Amino acid sequence: MTKKVEFEHGGARANAGRKAQFSEPTKVIRVPESQVDFIKNWLLKNFKNGQLNDLSSTMNIQTVQAKNDKVYQIPLATERVAAGVPFSVQDTIEQSLDMNEYLIRNESSTFIVKANSLSMLDVGIDIEDPLIVDRSITAKSGDIVIARIDNDFTVKRLMIDKHFDPPKVWLKAENPEFKNIYIEEGQEFEIWGVVTYNLKRMR
Secondary structure (H helix, E strand, O other), rough: OOOOOOOOOOOOOOOOOOOOOOOOOOOOOOOHHHHHHHHHHHHHEEEEEEOOOOEEHHHEEEOOOOOOOOOOOEEOOEEEOOOOOOOOOOEEEEEEEEEHHHOOOOOOEEEEEEEEOOOOOOHOOOOEEEEEOOOOOOOOOEEEEEHHHHHHHHEEEEEEEEEOOOOOEEOOOOOOOOOOOOOOOOOOEOOOOOOOEEEEOOO
């Protein structure tokens, strides 16, 4: 009599299942359903060669125009605010602040650029944050800048290492998930502008 061979389902099988795209453990995260496609597309666009890459060939740029017919004078409290200690705002107002003058040094060379990555998250710059960028300012080491590398743009902190001759220029990411960018010989490199303010909405 032929011996019946029974096949059982279940249990771990060698080389079974979907092949891992990344050679590391995975973690389940919860995201809003409306953002699933955006997150998938962002990862496919920015994750290359095993590393996050936020270089982009385009920027979302808006011009800044100060309307002369409308001037908003915002009351400026001269006293410092201590958390948890109530005080009368009316008693401390001595002057007002013109937001156009405060935010814009050179209207013709000032633009608003929206951030498109999380590479500067540790300094408070998130995706879609509107950054005020002044193209007339000479960038110095430590400034956050919009840089153009070949034909791609990125937001990073400009670092100039003067221990080298000539000084070594590189771009620092303020997020450990992203790599710093070191300019290689033969690459086109330009500081497009210096970020002066982040107009982040707090609510």
